[in-house]
Amino acid sequence: MTADVRRPATPMEQQIREHRSLVQRALALGGGWKFILGVVGLGTLIALAAGGFLVVGGYLDGRWYDIRDLGIPTSHLVYWMQAQGLSPAVPYLTTALLGGLGILSLVGGWLVIGSWVERRVIAKFQIRQGPNRVGLFGLLQPVADAVKLMQKEILIPLGADRLLFFLPPILIFLPAMLGWAPVPWAPRMSYVDMNVGVVYVIAISSLGVLAVFLAGWSSNNHYALLGAMRTVAMMVSYEIPISLSLLSVVLLTGSLQLSQIVAWQQQYHVWLIVVLPLAAFTFLFASTAEINRTPNDIGEAESEIVAGFHTEYSGMKAGLFLAVELGNAILVGAMMSTFFLGGYTLFGLELWIPGYLILATKIGAVYFVFVWLRATLPRFRLDQLMGFAWKFLIPLAIIQLLVIAVESMVIAQSGLPGIVTVGGSIAVNLVLTFVGVRAWASGIGYVSEAAASTPLLTNTVGGLRAAERIRVVS
Amino acid sequence: MPAGERQLDGHRVAARLGAALPGVVTHVTDEWVEVEPERVQDALRWLRDSEEFDAAQLSDLTSVDRHTHFEVVYHLQSLDLNHQVVVKALVADHDQPSLPSAYPVYKGALLQEREVYDLMGIRFADHPDLRRLLLWEGYPGHPLRKDFLGIGGGQTSGLQRFPNEDPSSRDRQLNRDNLTSQEMPREAGGHTASGGH
């Protein structure tokens, strides 16, 4: 429909049409596009030249102002404190506080930006605008939402167990924050670079289910209970594929330490998603189940059980659940990036660009995949989801594990160059992924649903007899 | 007459129906057949199963209040033969109207009969689940009757009472097993809609 055949614009539409965007305002300031582009380009060139001079000339390496790795300024600070003769507790506590503040502000900042990103991106998928009124490009919308949520009354349903009802929003926040501890942001920059990092990650990620079940149980609501039961059943099932896929990673890299896993990928110049495509897919899919996101959001399936386990929560308590859902999404993004997408490395560029920025970009990319899934896919049914885990993901992950065990022995002990052994593993695993998945699927009797029935077209009318006639003809 | 193109002549239907089930037809016009109210099920079943009429679908069931009696109107549809048969049953008792249900013949009568019962007050015997459909349990009167001019007994229309407030209603009994022990004493002492926090 062209504009000229429409009705004349209403005053509201005229107002919207006259509303100038930021770019238009900038252009109106004078000079126009060329001037602005020139200024920006010149500034970028100067900044790049200065940065390159500092990095290439070695002026930055290891100095306290080398912010490519925030571990360096921190360790300088610790040395300085020790040199001052302070008690050992002071530098220890200071770094702990700094790291905690860093993670908190990162997660908090992401909760603000992330929900805005999600809503805007989904809006673009759905041919609409999304929030664009509060603040610049609607960026302050999450803040406005949070303020609104805090003002709301907190309701406690009749018959709810008050203490248990009070606890879950807090309990569910803990694993979402604790999970960040072992993530390496740069070579020397992780909160706790523990040598059992993978075990820690698995242990922490299964804590959340406790809070979910508490919430569902204490609400005295059937929707909540149903959602909690679904979530518990799903999380118990999907812990296993997650653990198995991480086990393949551990077998191949030979370390439970997250920084070592990243270092392995750096050493062989290959991301683990290429070496272990099946494990990567298993991890990603099982994670969507673990954090309750589409297509596996059956724990809070809106069209069936309203909001699942947090149906009865209102105000900022509900807000906390939603925030944790978002925080979990970026935590999984960080795990996915670390385990399968090379972590803070980017094929040598990490020497130039701060590693934490690279990791943040990768987290954003994984998050975008989650948003994409949410905007695209319908939801599984509970039995389909369980069947997929037990009949498909777990056996395949075990088979992959056996293959990886052999491969890792070859890589570690054959003495051949890495390009041969790792390259061979990639080839074998790719074949396993594409052939094995198909073979297994046909082996367990899976038939693709894609042979969808299309309606028959007829020119006659009639009842049962006509229906049979049509069915026979076609 | 404004009969539909595909509506069968009542006389033709009456002739065959009367031959098959003697005495079932009480009155006949060009448009419809009136049948004996007690035998309406038989008549409908015969019309459904007969080769000639093949009234496979009950397309509409409704009723009309004629002040002295009620008419229940069945619009039967043959999909294969593409024609319509109109059957009426007269319910003579205006105070305690009752009629056999069409549900054993047509499953589609389930909700339509509930609606007629709700709004017109005609009881359908053998109906598996005869409850009010649109109005709530305990609503006084049946509003589509011509003599329904208002609600008596000091009550006004509108949402004065809810199903849950009537302890004898079926809703309440179904819900009773579902309440927690904490709620039960509260209700015995009179449950208020806005109670709680």
Place this chain on the structure above:
Amino acid sequence: MTTANEPYVLNIGPQHPSTHGVFRLRVVMDGEVIRDVDMIVGYLHRSMEKLAEERTYTQNIPFTDRADYLAAMSNNLGLCLAVERLAGVEVPERASYLRVIFAELQRIASHAMANGTMVSDAGAWQTPLLYMFREREKILDLFEMTCGARLTTNYMRIGGVSFDPPPEFWPALRELVDEMPARIDEYYSLVQDNEIFLARTQNVGVISAADAINGSLVGPALRGSGVPWDLRKAEPYCVYDRMDFEVPVGRRGDVFDRFMVRMEEVRQSTRILQQAIAQIPDGPHKTEIPLALRPAPGEVYGRVEGPRGELGFYLVSDGTPAPYRFHVRAPSLINLSLLKEMAVGASLPDAVVALGSLDIVVGDIDR
């Protein structure tokens, strides 16, 4: 070891994301499996049938808008056709064509809504819904252009239609009709290869053809079960006998078939629109009728094929300007007759999708 399962009652509605209105299902559940269903309606009851007995036939037309608020045009048309047959009013040819055009536009809009919300019930986060709303929006713009209202149009009149569409209506309609086939292909691509959607809808909520007929199912629910029954073909009203279109029927009678039948009907409606635009003659759009129309005593059962199926109006006249009895055969209500058969034994997600595939409108159920 044996475990005892205790059934519990779950109230779906009156306010629930998937009941599409104030509609309540009391479900007795055993774990995830439904053991019994009881539907409770009437939250939107406005006693239309009683009110209508106090108003003239023309005054009753706006009520029909509010009955099935997603298909106001079809409802207008159903009442007008019934009254015209009762009173013997002739309709100009142009008005009949306009009625066909608006009824088919309304069918596309309503099916877009039905299919979109059904995919949302299956868990897709509103994306297909909003894609289908894109065309619905244009159709509502066309309605607004013609009669000033988008939802409750009150457009049809006894003896014709209220306004002739303005000149800018026709290019806009042609543009919509031209782009529609490509849009339908886009919807198909959204769902047809989507393995999750297929797994959720195929072989779910199956109704056999015999059950569908016996249970008084109409419209896409009946056609999805394989019964080729469409009043536009069986009992052509307006000018449908001059249109060349086909009736889509499903193969299995499951949720997916009902979805696809609606999708295909949108395509057929587009065909009808193309022919109607090409054939529409000039002339008056309305015959004048007396303000207080007094049909001769008698009764009539007029019906049209609305988006939800057979929409009937049973009118009894006693010679006065107001109907003696005014009954609406509401397809949404009667399509729910087999709800128990569909839902009992199914799991909750299946029941929700099956309910969505019946395409109920609560205004139509409660009237």
